[in-house]
Structure formats: structure tokens, C-alpha cells
Amino acid sequence: MENPLQFLESIELSTTNLPFLLWGIFGVLTFFAAVNSVIFFYHWRRYHVGSILLTGQTLLMYVASVGVLLFIIFTALLTYTL
Amino acid sequence: MAYKLGADEQIIKVIKKHWFILLRKVIGLFFAFIIPFVAYFAILKINDLYNIINFDLVINKSLAVFFGASWILILTLMFFYHWTDHHLDAWILTNERIVDIDQIGFFHRQVSSLRLERIQDVTIITRGFIATFLHFGDIHVQTAGQSREFILKGAPRPQRTKELILRQYELAIEKNGLSSIDSV
Numbered sequence: 001m002e003n004p005l006q007f008l009e010s011i012e013l014s015t016t017n018l019p020f021l022l023w024g025i026f027g028v029l030t031f032f033a034a035v036n037s038v039i040f041f042y043h044w045r046r047y048h049v050g051s052i053l054l055t056g057q058t059l060l061m062y063v064a065s066v067g068v069l070l071f072i073i074f075t076a077l078l079t080y081t082l
Numbered sequence: 083m084a085y086k087l088g089a090d091e092q093i094i095k096v097i098k099k100h101w102f103i104l105l106r107k108v109i110g111l112f113f114a115f116i117i118p119f120v121a122y123f124a125i126l127k128i129n130d131l132y133n134i135i136n137f138d139l140v141i142n143k144s145l146a147v148f149f150g151a152s153w154i155l156i157l158t159l160m161f162f163y164h165w166t167d168h169h170l171d172a173w174i175l176t177n178e179r180i181v182d183i184d185q186i187g188f189f190h191r192q193v194s195s196l197r198l199e200r201i202q203d204v205t206i207i208t209r210g211f212i213a214t215f216l217h218f219g220d221i222h223v224q225t226a227g228q229s230r231e232f233i234l235k236g237a238p239r240p241q242r243t244k245e246l247i248l249r250q251y252e253l254a255i256e257k258n259g260l261s262s263i264d265s266v
Contacts, residue, residue, distance in 0.1 A: 036159050043166050065158050
């Protein structure tokens with residue numbers, strides 16, 4: 001059983017480690033998105049995902065949404081850590 | 083479509099699944115999408131009413147944006163996965179055969195083809211109110227011999243597609259000088 005001082009120390013320690021954890025999460029997400037993008041682009045190029053009218057827009061929609069979200073996550077992380 | 087046709091082969095129709103099949107898969111993602119917004123505003127509202135905590139001190143806004151955007155990014159990637167999967171599943175009806183393209187995962191693609199002369203029976207199944215109302219259903223094509231059954235789940239306007247398949251079947255039989263199902 002922790003005493004109150006140990007408890008406060010453990011909170012302080014977890015708060016100190018939080019930015020590292022968040023950057024780690026960001027790294028995993030970016031890696032996951034990059035792998036997903038390559039796979040999506042491969043399928044889009046080879047099989048033209050979407051209906052005839054949407055072939056160009058599908059890729060644009062994908063790149064725009066994933067790019068914007070990664071940018072928001074990165075900005076939020078910078079604001080939090082700096 | 084990255085699919086090679088024979089010398090005299092012509093594509094009659096490319097049949098893809100009904101849009102409702104995709105909607106059914108992604109509707110859960112939509113509800114998951116609104117969860118962070120609902121939770122955020124619910125916490126704000128409850129805090130305004132009861133003044134439980136100093137919100138700015140406890141919940142860091144940048145952190146909330148970080149987790150909210152991460153959540154939405156994961157859902158977006160899942161949406162595009164379903165979108166790709168939906169659009170890569172197709173049946174190609176040509177004047178010679180039916181090609182069944184089944185995208186099982188991103189790197190698992192199964193392509194089978196069935197010559198029209200080998201068709202024994204075409205059955206359509208429309209289950210439930212929504213399928214009846216939105217005109218979609220399953221098409222089962224039974225082949226001769228011990229071959230497997232071809233199934234396209236959630237095909238739009240199955241009756242029309244069935245008629246089209248049977249019409250092409252009749253034409254293929256005539257072309258090859260064989261006897262049709264009805265004359266047996």
C-alpha cells in the first residue's frame with residue numbers, strides 16, 4: 001500500500017512521462033496511417049476504387065482527411081508539450 | 083479493374099454491392115465518431131450545472147484535441163478500409179462468363195470465373211423489410227458438377243440482374259449450339 005507521499009510521487013512521475021507516451025502514440029498513429037496510405041494508394045491506382053465519378057476525388061478525400069487529422073494531432077501535441 | 087477479357091468477350095455489366103451494405107458497415111463508425119464530441123460537451127454541461135471541478139485545470143484542451151483527433155483518425159482509416167473493400171468486391175458479367183472478385187482483406191483477393199453454359203440455376207433471395215424496400219438481395223448461381231455455388235451478397239436490383247444473367251446464358255447456349263436448362 002502506497003503512502004500519500006509515494007502516491008504524489010507516482011502521479012508526478014506519470015505526468016513527466018506523459019509527453020513521451022503521447023509522442024509514442026503519435027509515432028504509432030503516423031506509422032499506421034503511412035502504411036494504410038501506401039496500401040490504399042496501391043489499390044486505388046490498380047483497381048480505381050470508387051465509382052467512375054469518384055476516382056480522383058476518393059484519393060483526394062483520403063489524403064486531405066488523413067493529412068489534416070495528422071496535422072491537428074501534431075499541433076495539439078506541440079501545444080501540450082512546449 | 084485489372085481483369086483480362088477474351089478475344090470476343092465483352093463486359094455486359096459490372097455488379098457491385100448495394101450502397102446500403104457499405105452503410106451498414108460504417109454506421110457504427112459514425113456513432114463512434116460523435117462519441118468524443120458528445121462526451122466533451124456533456125462534461126462541460128454537467129460541470130456548468132454542478133460546478134464540480136475546475137475544468138481548465140483538470141482537462142487540458144490540447145490533450146482533449148490530441149485524443150479526439152487520434153480517435154477520428156483511426157475511424158477515418160477504418161472507413162477507408164471498408165470503402166476499399168466494398169468497391170473491390172464485384173461481379174463482372176460478360177457475354178461468356180461471370181467473374182466473381184472477392185476482396186477478403188487488403189492482400190487477399192479471390193477471383194473465380196464461371197462459364198455461362200455451366201449455369202444450372204439462378205436464385206435470388208431478398209430478406210427483410212429494408213432489402214425489399216431498397217431493392218437489394220443475394221444472388222446464388224448454381225453450377226453444374228461439383229463446383230461451388232457463386233454468391234453475390236447485397237446485389238442491387240437482383241431480379242433485373244437475374245434476368246440479365248439468364249438472357250446472357252440463353253445467348254451463350256445458342257452461340258455454342260447446346261440445349262438450355264428449360265429444354266432438359
